[in-house]
Amino acid sequence: xxxxxxxxxxxxxxxxxxxxxxxxxxxxxxxxxxxxxxxxxxxxxxxxxxxxxxxxxxxxxxxxxxxxxxxxxxxxxxxxxxxxxxxxxxxxxxxxxxxxxxxxxxxxxxxxxxxxxxxxxxxxxxxxxxxxxxxxxxxxxxxxxxxxxxxxxxxxxxxxxxxxxxxxxxxxxxx
Amino acid sequence: xxxxxxxxxxxxxxxxxxxxxxxxxxxxxxxxxxxxxxxxxxxxxxxxxxxxxxxxxxxxxxxxxxxxxxxxxxxxxxxxxxxxxxxxxxxxxxxxxxxxxxxxxxxxxxxxxxxxxxxxxxxxxxxxxxxxxxxxxxxxxxxxxxxxxxxxxxxxxxxxxxxxxxxxxxxxxxxxxxxxxxxxxxxxxxxxxxxxxxxxxxxxxxxxxxxxxxxxxxxxxxxxxxxxxxxxxxxxxxxxxxxxxxxxxxxxxxxxxxxxxxxxxxxxxxxxxxxxxxxxxxxxxxxxxxxxxxxxxxxxxxxxxxxxxxxxxxxxxxxxxxxxxxxxxxxxxxxxxxxxxxxxxxxxxxxxxxxxxxxxxxxxxxxxxxxxxxxxxxxxxxxxxxxxxxxxxxxxxxxxxxxxxxxxxxxxxxxxxxxxxxxxxxxxxxxxxxxxxxxxxxxxxxxxxxxxxxxxxxxxxxxxxxxxxxxxxxxxxxxxxxxxxxxxxxxxxxxxxxxxxxxxxxxxxxxxxxxxxxxxxxxxxxxxxxxxxxxxxxxxxxxxxxxxxxxxxxxxxxxxxxxxxxxxxxxxxxxxxxxxxxxxxxxxxxxxxxxxxxxxxxxxxxxxxxxxxxxx
Numbered sequence: 001x002x003x004x005x006x007x008x009x010x011x012x013x014x015x016x017x018x019x020x021x022x023x024x025x026x027x028x029x030x031x032x033x034x035x036x037x038x039x040x041x042x043x044x045x046x047x048x049x050x051x052x053x054x055x056x057x058x059x060x061x062x063x064x065x066x067x068x069x070x071x072x073x074x075x076x077x078x079x080x081x082x083x084x085x086x087x088x089x090x091x092x093x094x095x096x097x098x099x100x101x102x103x104x105x106x107x108x109x110x111x112x113x114x115x116x117x118x119x120x121x122x123x124x125x126x127x128x129x130x131x132x133x134x135x136x137x138x139x140x141x142x143x144x145x146x147x148x149x150x151x152x153x154x155x156x157x158x159x160x161x162x163x164x165x166x167x168x169x170x171x172x173x174x175x
Numbered sequence: 176x177x178x179x180x181x182x183x184x185x186x187x188x189x190x191x192x193x194x195x196x197x198x199x200x201x202x203x204x205x206x207x208x209x210x211x212x213x214x215x216x217x218x219x220x221x222x223x224x225x226x227x228x229x230x231x232x233x234x235x236x237x238x239x240x241x242x243x244x245x246x247x248x249x250x251x252x253x254x255x256x257x258x259x260x261x262x263x264x265x266x267x268x269x270x271x272x273x274x275x276x277x278x279x280x281x282x283x284x285x286x287x288x289x290x291x292x293x294x295x296x297x298x299x300x301x302x303x304x305x306x307x308x309x310x311x312x313x314x315x316x317x318x319x320x321x322x323x324x325x326x327x328x329x330x331x332x333x334x335x336x337x338x339x340x341x342x343x344x345x346x347x348x349x350x351x352x353x354x355x356x357x358x359x360x361x362x363x364x365x366x367x368x369x370x371x372x373x374x375x376x377x378x379x380x381x382x383x384x385x386x387x388x389x390x391x392x393x394x395x396x397x398x399x400x401x402x403x404x405x406x407x408x409x410x411x412x413x414x415x416x417x418x419x420x421x422x423x424x425x426x427x428x429x430x431x432x433x434x435x436x437x438x439x440x441x442x443x444x445x446x447x448x449x450x451x452x453x454x455x456x457x458x459x460x461x462x463x464x465x466x467x468x469x470x471x472x473x474x475x476x477x478x479x480x481x482x483x484x485x486x487x488x489x490x491x492x493x494x495x496x497x498x499x500x501x502x503x504x505x506x507x508x509x510x511x512x513x514x515x516x517x518x519x520x521x522x523x524x525x526x527x528x529x530x531x532x533x534x535x536x537x538x539x540x541x542x543x544x545x546x547x548x549x550x551x552x553x554x555x556x557x558x559x560x561x562x563x564x565x566x567x568x569x570x571x572x573x574x575x576x577x578x579x580x581x582x583x584x585x586x587x588x589x590x591x592x593x594x595x596x597x598x599x600x601x602x603x604x605x606x607x608x609x610x611x612x613x614x615x616x617x618x619x620x621x622x623x624x625x626x627x628x629x630x631x632x633x634x635x636x637x638x639x640x641x642x643x644x645x646x647x648x649x650x651x652x653x654x655x656x657x658x659x660x661x662x663x664x665x666x667x668x669x670x671x672x673x674x675x676x677x678x679x680x681x682x683x684x685x686x687x688x689x690x691x692x693x694x695x696x697x698x699x700x701x702x703x704x705x706x707x708x709x710x711x712x713x714x715x716x717x718x719x720x721x722x723x724x725x726x727x728x729x730x731x732x733x734x735x736x737x738x739x740x741x742x743x744x745x746x747x748x749x750x751x752x753x754x755x756x757x758x759x760x761x762x763x764x765x766x767x768x769x770x771x772x773x774x775x776x777x778x779x780x781x782x783x784x785x786x787x788x789x790x791x
Contacts, residue, residue, distance in 0.1 A: 032415050036442055036787050037467035039419070040511075040550055044539075047532040062415040077790075079350045080420055080441040082393075083412055109461065113357050113365030114349075114445035133550055 017154050024068070024094065025150040028143070031067035032060035033087065036074025038101040038133040045136040055143055064090040069146070070123075071139070075103035076116045088123045096150070098142050099125045101133050108132060199742035200721040201271050205229040205236075211292060214254055219245060230484060230724040234295045239313055242298050246319045249285055249294065257285040257294060258612040260316060261727070261758075263326035264751040265300075265334045266740050269360045271748070277302065279311040279336055282738065284725050284753070288612070288628045295725060300336055312337040322615025325761045333358040333447070343399060348440035348790060352393055357448055358749075364452055365445075398436035401426045405433055412441045416519040416776045419786030423763070423775070430771050435764045439757075442790040450750035454716035455481050456557055458750065463551035465752060466788040468511050471504035471542075472730040474555035479636055480726040480737040481557050484719050487691055490683035493559035494638045499572070499675045500545070500554060501637070501728075502668040506579070507538040508731035509665050516658070516780035517590060520599050527589060534582050537575050544568050558692025559685030572676055579669050583662060591659065600655035604766040604778040607652055611762075618733025619664070620759045620782060623657035625650040630729040642671045654781040661783075691717050716745035723749075732756050732783055754788035 003013055034042060045052050052058050061067040064087045076084060088097070099119050102108035105128040107117035119125060126149060129142045205227030208216075212226045215235055222241040227234060237245045249257040262284040269278050277299035285294040300311040315338035316323040327338045328347040335356030338344065346353065355362045401407055401424070411422040420441035426433040446465060450458045462473035475497055482489065489497075514531035517524045539549040544565055546554040554561050590596045606616070611624040621628060629646040631639040647663040649656030686692040693712055694705040719741040727736035733755025740749035759782045767775050 033413055035420060036444075037464055037550055040467055044532065044536070047536075048529045049533070049536050064413075075442070075444055077441060077443050078353075079348075079443065080412065083420075083441065087413055107367065109464075110444050110449065111364075111366035112445040112449050113363070114443050114448075115366075117367040135549065 020155050021151045021153055024153075025147040027056040028069045028096070028146070028150070029059045029061050029067050030057055030069045030071050031064055031087070031091070032062045033070060034073050035076065035080070036103065038073035038104070041133045041136055042071055042073045042100065042139065045139045050136040050140065052140065052143070055140070055147075057143060064088075065092060067091055068094065069096045069098065071098045071100050072104040072119045072123075072125075073100040073133075075108065075110055076119050076122070077114050078116060081116050081122050084119065085122045094153070096126045096146055097123055098127045098129060098139075098146060100129045100139060100142070101131055103132070105130065194744050195718070198718070198721075198744055199271050199748065201268065201273070201276075201742075202229070202722045202740065205234040209233055211255060211294060214252070215245070215248070218248055218252075229295075230722060232293060232295050232725060234297065236297045239298050239301050242296075243314045243316065243319065245296065246283075246285075246316050249296075250319060255287065255292075256289050257287045257292070259286045259288065259615050260284070260320035260323050260326075261286045261615060261617070261734065262725070262736055262738065262751075262753040263316075263323055263330055264738050264749075264753075265330045265336055265358075266723075266749045267334060267358065267360045271742055277311075279334065281313050281330065281336060282723070282725075283316070284736070284738075288626060291633055293634070293725075295723075310335050310337050312339055314339050315341040317341055320615065321610075321613045322758060322761060325757065326615075329757075332356070335359055345399075346440075348443045350393065350440070351396075357445065362448075364448055395424075395438075398424050401434060401436065410775070412438075417779060418515060418784055421760075421779075421784070421786055421789070425772065425775065427772060432767045432770055432772060432775060435767055435775065437760060437763060439760075440790050442786045444787075444791065446752060446791045447750055450747055452746065454745050455719065455747065456712070456716055458747070459556055460551075460553050463553055464787060465754065465791060466730065466732065466735070466756070466785045467550060468508045468785050469504045469731045470550065470552045471500040471555060472508075472728065472735060474553060475501050475637065476726070476728040476730065476735045477737050478555050478557045479728060480724060480739055481719065483726055484722065484724045484739060484741060485557075485691060485717070487558060487686060487688060489559060489637075489686060491638075491680045492682045493684050493686070495675050495679050496560050496564060496684060497555055497637050498639065498642070499672060499679075500542075500552075500560075502671050502675070503538050503541060503572075505668045505731045506665050507535050509661050509668075510535045510538075512661065512731075512780070512783045513586060516783075519776050519780045520596070527586060530582075530589075531586065534579065537578075541568065541572055541575065544571065556685070556692070558688065559683070561685075563684040569676055569679065572672070576669055576673055576676070580666060583665055583669075587662060591662070597655065599774075599777055600653065600658055600781075601651075602653050602655075603770060603774045604654040604657075604781050605652050606762055606766050610765060611652075614762055614765065615758045616733070616762055617755050617758060618729065618731070619657050619660050620733060620762065622646065622648045623660050624652040630727055630734060634727075636726075636728060642674050644671050654777050657781050718743060718745050719747075725753075727753065730755060732785065732788070733759055735788075752788075752791055754791060756782070756784040756786075756788045757791075760784050760789055 070088060099105045104119045107115055127142045127146050129138050131138050204225045207228040212233060216223050216226055219241060222238045223235060225236040249255050265279060265281045267279055279300040281298050283296040298313060300313045302311055315327055327341055330336050332346040332348050333356060406427045408425050410425055411417040412420040422438035424436040446461055459474055462477045463470040465473050510531040514528040517527040542552055543549055546552050546561055606624050608624045608626050611621050625648055627648050632646055644667045647660050649660045689708040694708055698705040699709055721741055721743040723740040725736055725738045727734040735755055736753035738751040739747045742748035763778055767778050
C-alpha cells in the first residue's frame with residue numbers, strides 16, 4: 001500500500017526512528033564491568049545456559065567507548081563512586097544503565113558509611129532489578145524492559161521518551 | 176554537589192541496647208597453661224601480665240614495650256617456631272567498663288605450621304600522649320614478619336592506631352581524604368535514613384531518587400618508592416582481568432615490572448562495622464556477600480566461631496551436610512577460578528569459561544535445591560543448617576559426582592599439556608616457601624610453595640578428621656604449580672563428597688538447643704514454648720559470654736578466619752574477618768617484580784582473589 005506500491009520489489013519504508021531503535025535494541029553491548037556478587041550472576045547470564053547472546057548482548061566490551069549499556073552489578077562504595085561516574089561519562093550516547101540488584105538500586109543491606117545508597121545518586125538509571133543477587137533470568141527480563149524502552153526512543157531533539165511508561169505497557173506479564 | 180562523605184549521627188543509633196546486669200564486660204583473663212606459654216613466661220617473666228588458655232586458644236598478653244622482642248622470640252626460638260603472623264586486628268574498648276586500662280588493644284594471631292600450634296597475643300596500645308602525635312600507637316612487627324604490612328595498614332585505616340616503624344603508613348581501604356577511622360566506637364555507622372512513616376518528614380527524602388552528585392575524584396598520588404624515571408601505569412579499578420575492582424599502580428621499565436602498588440578499598444562495604452550493629456544470627460547473611468564465590472565456606476567459618484564461643488554441640492547430620500556444602504562450594508569456586516584464569520591468560524579463550532560454568536551451574540542447582548538460592552545461600556546457620564536436604568538431593572549429587580572426575584580430566588586435556596599454556600605459567604609468579612611463610616600466605620599459595628598444611632587435616636573442624644583425603648602440595652612455587660594443585664584439590668573434594676554422601680547419618684539437621692537455634696517451623700503450631708523461644712531469638716537473639724576467639728577454616732582461597740570480641744551482649748562488640756585473598760594479594764608485588772606486564776595478569780589469576788573479601 002502507499003508508496004511501497006510504486007517502488008521496486010524488496011524495498012520497505014519505515015520511520016528512521018524504528019530502524020535505528022531496531023538496531024539499538026538488538027545489539028546493546030554491555031560494559032564489561034563487575035562490582036560485587038551480582039557480577040557473578042551477570043557472568044552466569046553471559047554463559048551457555050542463560051546465553052545472553054540470544055538478545056545480541058553477548059559482546060561485553062571492556063572499553064566504555066564501545067559500550068552502550070552499563071550494568072551496575074553490585075554495591076557502589078564511596079571510593080568507587082567517582083570511578084563509575086567517570087566511566088559513565090566516557091560512554092558514548094546513546095547509553096543506558098541497569099542497576100542490577102538491591103545494592104546498586106538502593107544500598108541494600110549495606111546501609112552504612114561505606115556504601116552509596118543507590119547508584120542513581122551519581123548516574124541516571126533506566127531499569128532497576130530487584131534481588132540479592134537477581135537471578136540471570138531477572139537480568140534477562142530487565143534487558144527485555146530496556147529493549148521496550150529503547151524501541152520507544154526517538155533520535156530527534158533531546159531523545160526524550162514520549163511519556164512515562166507503566167510496567168504493564170512495557171512488558172505485560174505472561175508475554 | 177560534591178559527594179558528602181561526612182557521616183551523620185542520628186539519635187536512634189546512639190541508643191544503647193538493654194543488657195543484663197554486669198554486661199557489657201571486659202574479656203576475662205586466660206586460665207591454665209601450656210608448654211609454649213611456660214616457655215614464653217620463662218623468657219619474659221614480669222613483662223607478660225597474663226597468659227593461658229581462653230576458649231581453647233593460647234593467649235598471651237604482652238607489654239607494648241616487649242611486643243617486638245616477643246614476636247622475634249616466637250619466630251626464632253627453636254622450641255616455638257611460630258613462622259607466620261596470620262592476622263593483626265584491634266579492638267576499641269571505649270564502650271566497656273575500663274578501670275584505667277588502655278582503650279585500644281591490638282591482637283595478633285601467630286601460627287606454627289611445623290608444630291601445629293596457634294597463639295594469640297594481645298597488646299595494649301600506648302595512648303597518644305605518651306609519644307608524638309595524638310593517636311594511639313604500638314610497635315610495628317613488619318621488621319619481624321613481612322606479612323604484617325597490610326594488616327597493620329588496615330588497622331591504622333579503620334581503627335586509627337599508628338604503627339611505629341611501619342615502612343608505608345598510608346590508608347589502605349578508605350579514600351585518602353576520609354574524615355575518620357570508621358571502626359572507632361564514636362564513629363557512627365552512617366548510612367541513610369530509611370523512609371518509614373515516622374521518619375517521613377525527614378528533609379533527606381525530598382531529593383530521593385532525583386539527586387545526581389558530582390562524585391569528584393581525588394587526583395592520585397605517586398606511590399612511595401616509585402620513580403617517574405620509569406613508566407608508571409594504572410591498571411584498574413575498571414579492568415577486565417583484575418577480577419573485580421582492584422587498582423594496581425604498576426611501575427614499568429620497558430615491559431618489565433619494577434614494582435606494584437595495589438590500591439584497595441573500591442569495594443569496601445563496612446562489613447566489620449555492620450557486624451557490630453547486628454545480632455549474632457543476623458550476620459550470617461552478610462558473610463555470603465564477602466567471598467561471594469564461596470558463600471558456604473563463609474557461613475561455615477562464621478558459624479563455627481560463634482558456636483565455639485557458645486560451646487554448642489552440632490548434630491552429626493548437620494556436620495556432614497556442612498562438609499558436603501563446603502566441598503561443593505570449593506569445587507564451584509575452583510571452577511570459576513579456572514574459567515577466569517584461562518580467560519585472563521589467553522585473552523580470548525571463552526570455551527573453558529563455558530565448560531567450567533556448565534558444571535558450576537549444576538552445583539548451583541544443587542544449592543538451589545537445598546536452600547532456594549544460587550549464590551548468596553545463608554544455608555549454614557548457627558546451630559546447624561537452615562533446613563534438611565530435600566529427598567532428591569542425594570541422588571542428584573551422586574549423579575554429579577559420577578560426572579565430575581571425567582570433566583576435570585577434560586579441562587586438563589584442554590590446557591595442562593598445552594605448550595602455550597605452560598609457556599605462560601611455568602616459572603611465572605614464583606614464591607619460595609620462606610617468603611610465603613613470612614608474607615603470611617595461606618591456602619593454595621602456601622601449598623603451591625611446598626608447605627604441607629591444610630586446616631581441614633591439621634586442625635580439623637566439622638568432623639573432617641573422619642574423611643580420607645590427600646593434601647596436594649607442589650614444590651615449584653609458580654603459577655603452573657598452583658594451577659595443577661587446584662585441579663587436584665577439586666579431585667580431592669570429589670573424594671570427600673563421595674565419602675560424605677555415602678555416610679550421611681539421619682537425625683537432627685539443627686541443634687536442639689532452643690536458646691540458640693530456632694525451633695522447626697512445624698513445632699510453632701503446637702508448642703507455646705517453641706513460640707516463646709522463636710520470639711525471643713527473633714527479637715533479642717542470644718548472648719555470648721564475654722571473651723574473644725579466633726577461628727580459621729580452610730576456604731577455597733586459603734585460611735578464612737573470624738575474630739569475635741564479645742562483651743556479653745547479643746551483638747558482637749568487635750567482629751573482624753581475616754580474608755585469605757587480602758593476605759595472598761599482598762604477594763602480587765613480590766612475585767611480579769622483574770616479570771613482564773602480561774605476567775601480572777597471570778599472577779592475579781593465580782592468586783585467586785575475590786575483591787569482596789579483600790576489601791570487606
